[in-house]
Amino acid sequence: MIEAQALTHRFADRTLGLDRLSAVFAFNELLVLTGENGAGKSLLARHLCGLQRPSSGRVLLDGTDIRSIRGGIHSQIGYVFQDAEHQIIGQSVREDLAFGPRQYGMPDAEIENRVQDALEQFDLRPHADADPQTLSGGELRRLAVAGVVISGARYVILDEPFSSLDPRGVREVLQAVLQLRRQGRGVMVITHELDKVLAHADRLLVLARGSVVAEGLPEEVAGRLPQYGLRRPAGLIGTMTWLD
Ligand SMILES: Nc1ncnc2c1ncn2[C@@H]1O[C@H](COP(=O)(O)OP(=O)(O)O)[C@@H](O)[C@H]1O
Ligand SMILES: [Mg+2]
Numbered sequence: 008m009i010e011a012q013a014l015t016h017r018f019a020d021r022t023l024g025l026d027r028l029s030a031v032f033a034f035n036e037l038l039v040l041t042g043e044n045g046a047g048k049s050l051l052a053r054h055l056c057g058l059q060r061p062s063s064g065r066v067l068l069d070g071t072d073i074r075s076i077r078g079g080i081h082s083q084i085g086y087v088f089q090d091a092e093h094q095i096i097g098q099s100v101r102e103d104l105a106f107g108p109r110q111y112g113m114p115d116a117e118i119e120n121r122v123q124d125a126l127e128q129f130d131l132r133p134h135a136d137a138d139p140q141t142l143s144g145g146e147l148r149r150l151a152v153a154g155v156v157i158s159g160a161r162y163v164i165l166d167e168p169f170s171s172l173d174p175r176g177v178r179e180v181l182q183a184v185l186q187l188r189r190q191g192r193g194v195m196v197i198t199h200e201l202d203k204v205l206a207h208a209d210r211l212l213v214l215a216r217g218s219v220v221a222e223g224l225p226e227e228v229a230g231r232l233p234q235y236g237l238r239r240p241a242g243l244i245g246t247m248t249w250l251d
Contacts, residue, residue, distance in 0.1 A: 008033050009055055009084065009162060009193070013064035016050055016217070024050045026217040027064065034161055034193040037184070037207055039225070041199055042214035043236050048197045049089070051214065052164045055195075056086040082111060085155025089166040091148045095139045100131055100150055103139055107158040121157050129153040129183055145176030149183050162193040169200045177203055177249050202240045205229065206247045213237070 009032040016024040024047050032038060032055065042048050053059045055066055057073050057080050066073045073080050088094050097103025104125050108118045126132040129149045134142060139150060148168055155163055168180050185207060187194045196204050205211065211228040213221040215235050221228050225244050232239045240247060 008069065010067040010070075011051070011055065011064070012067065014051070014054055014061050014066065015063045016047075016054065016059065017062040023217050025054065025061075025064075028214075028218055029064075030212065030219050030222070032162065032193060032195060035188075035191050036209045037188045037194045037196065037204075038210045038212060039201065039204055039208040040195055040197045040212050040214060041201060041232075041237060044199075046214040047217040048214055049166055050217075052086055052166055052195070052197060055162075055164060056080065056084040058086070082158045083160060084162045085158070085160030085164065087148070087151045087155060087163065087165045087168065089170065091151035091168075092139075094151050094154065095147065098138060099136050100139055100142070101126070101135045103150060104154055104157055107154060111158060125153040125157045128156075128186060130179070143176060144172045145179035148172070148176070148180045152180075152183050152187070156187065156192070160192065162195070163187050164195040164197065166197045167199075168196060169198060169203045174249070178251070181207070181249055199237070201229070202242075202247050203249050205240060205244050 011028055011030050014025050014028045018024055040048055054061060068076060068080060095103055097106055101122055104122045105118050108121055126135050129152060131149060131153060134146060169177050184194055184196060198204060205225045208225045211225040212219060213235055220235055221231055229239055229244055
């Protein structure tokens with residue numbers, strides 16, 4: 008499990024981005040993280056995958072401070088940026104998928120196996136040789152997800168994965184999220200579009216001004232969202248699904 012302990016981030020201008028935030032993030036769980044714009048969601052994500060250094064406090068992975076884990080934690084905790092296209096670097100889908108494993112010095116045969124698996128799992132086989140720039144929004148996000156999973160990430164954080172997607176793209180990305188969950192990985196979906204994913208979530212966590220202000224079962228926490236300036240999704244949570 009991943010644990011944030013009194014995690015604090017103070018910017019150069021002294022404002023607090025994260026304020027002694029403590030929370031636990033389990034593997035084998037789909038967690039939805041929400042909160043107003045500027046609450047600190049993306050900043051928290053960057054801390055959890057070791058892209059930021061805390062001003063104080065720490066992040067533990069299975070009890071070990073991530074800063075003392077040799078070789079870093081990128082192969083274990085993956086972050087899919089809000090602008091997924093920024094993390095696509097290959098000239099083709101296949102090449103992009105191979106990039107991460109190659110960085111880790113994986114043998115070619117193993118890379119080839121993993122690329123084949125990833126193409127299959129994330130329904131990208133028809134696009135294997137395509138230039139990523141020609142992919143749809145949903146395909147691009149799936150490629151970004153596949154690109155972090157291929158290196159073995161046990162925990163995957165998706166930052167606003169549904170933004171600017173058409174309904175078909177939303178369904179495709181949601182399928183990919185559920186696929187990760189079925190594989191027994193921990194998944195964090197950062198979103199304000201709760202109607203798209205809450206029916207499938209195990210837990211909902213609300214951030215405000217850099218702290219956790221609510222967490223619990225989605226149906227329990229959803230009713231309290233207006234308290235935090237957030238809209239409660241209309242209808243019964245269990246019945247809201249974007250899947251066919
Ligand atoms: N360099 C900076 N100096 C001061 N404040 C910053 C800086 N960068 C980001 N912030 C602030 O940090 C807060 C958290 O940002 P972010 O994690 O991106 O929010 P969210 O993802 O929840 O919308 C925001 O209020 C933002 O204005
Ligand atoms: Mg953000």
